[in-house]
Amino acid sequence: MNIYFTASDTEDAQLAKKKLVHRYGHCPIDQAEVIVALGGDGFMLQTMHDFMASNLPIYGMNKGTVGFLLNNYEEEGLIERLQAVELTELHPLNMTAVDMTGERFEALAINEVSLLRESRQTAKIQIAIDGQVKVEELTCDGVLVATPAGSTAYNYSAHGPILPVNAGVLALTPISAFRPRRWRGAILPREARIEFRILEAEKRPVSAVADATEIRNVATVIIEEKRDIIIRLLFDPEHGLEKRILDEQFMP
Incomplete structure (x- = not known):
């Protein structure tokens, strides 16, 4: 699978990117099948804006704080996780x-x-x-x-x-x-x-x-x-965005 990795400027996110690139490879954005973003919710939002025109799906892994729009970070099994994702489409x-x-x-x-x-x-x-x-x-x-x-x-x-x-x-x-x-x-x-x-x-x-x-x-x-623009986000099946939004309504 051709993956384009991007990460926030924090030391933790940059180190995670280095490890993942070494393990899974890194390809130019014009050859990528998926974007993997490493950071917090703010960086994920920035990534969606930066790559909106690419129409590539984005899979975020949390290297920030809250991580509402991101999946848990794990170095192992990334390809398998990407093959089992749940797709959510957004319009800005x-x-x-x-x-x-x-x-x-x-x-x-x-x-x-x-x-x-x-x-x-x-x-x-x-x-x-x-x-x-x-x-x-x-x-x-x-x-x-x-x-x-x-x-x-x-x-x-x-x-x-x-x-x-x-x-x-x-x-x-x-x-x-x-x-x-x-x-x-x-x-x-x-x-x-x-x-x-x-x-x-x-x-x-x-x-x-x-x-x-x-x-x-x-x-x-x-x-x-803007209905003609589609942003495609990828989530692990057990932590989809729909479920997160539902759960948020019952947070203490």
């Missing part, structure tokens, strides 16, 4: 942001797109779904749209729902909402077109963040799922 979010000067930006997010206030002033944001205004004025620290894969991360910390991978929905979650006080967000179909318009943008500046890409002083942000 596409963020189109226009800043206050009129400049347009696009970025992809695998976990979430977050709108965050930049100053001591609360943000005021109007929310429209498929062209229909649903929230005239959300006064808040911010608001985010999360994929199922990202629903256990920032979204969950902001009291948003955990979403099953194959549920076909997205989470729309306010961050420290002040008004409407009782609004706790929404679960939207994955086909939804979500548009945010920043109110009083000069007085209350807002940034938009798609995973690690930040655009400051935005005026409008549109988010849609």
Whole structure:
């Protein structure tokens, strides 16, 4: 099996890569059948972004801390594990942001797109779904749209729902909402077109963040799922992503 190994900059991950390359070989990315990533969840997310265009499946092994998106690290039996994997397919979010000067930006997010206030002033944001205004004025620290894969991360910390991978929905979650006080967000179909318009943008500046890409002083942000891009993740059968997301809902 032709494997392309990549690892984070930590000493532990680099040492693991050296051992695995010595044992299983290492081929150029254009000849690879699979990518094996060694690091933590942040590095796994970076790997998905870096190799999104390759359409190669990615098998992560944990050399970080939490390792939610990764399999356990073991030097033995890698080929056998790769032959027995469970496949999960993800689609990223596409963020189109226009800043206050009129400049347009696009970025992809695998976990979430977050709108965050930049100053001591609360943000005021109007929310429209498929062209229909649903929230005239959300006064808040911010608001985010999360994929199922990202629903256990920032979204969950902001009291948003955990979403099953194959549920076909997205989470729309306010961050420290002040008004409407009782609004706790929404679960939207994955086909939804979500548009945010920043109110009083000069007085209350807002940034938009798609995973690690930040655009400051935005005026409008549109988010849609990018269905033509498929990210293929590989998991050991007993530790699939669907099971991990289910188990996360019952963590103490």
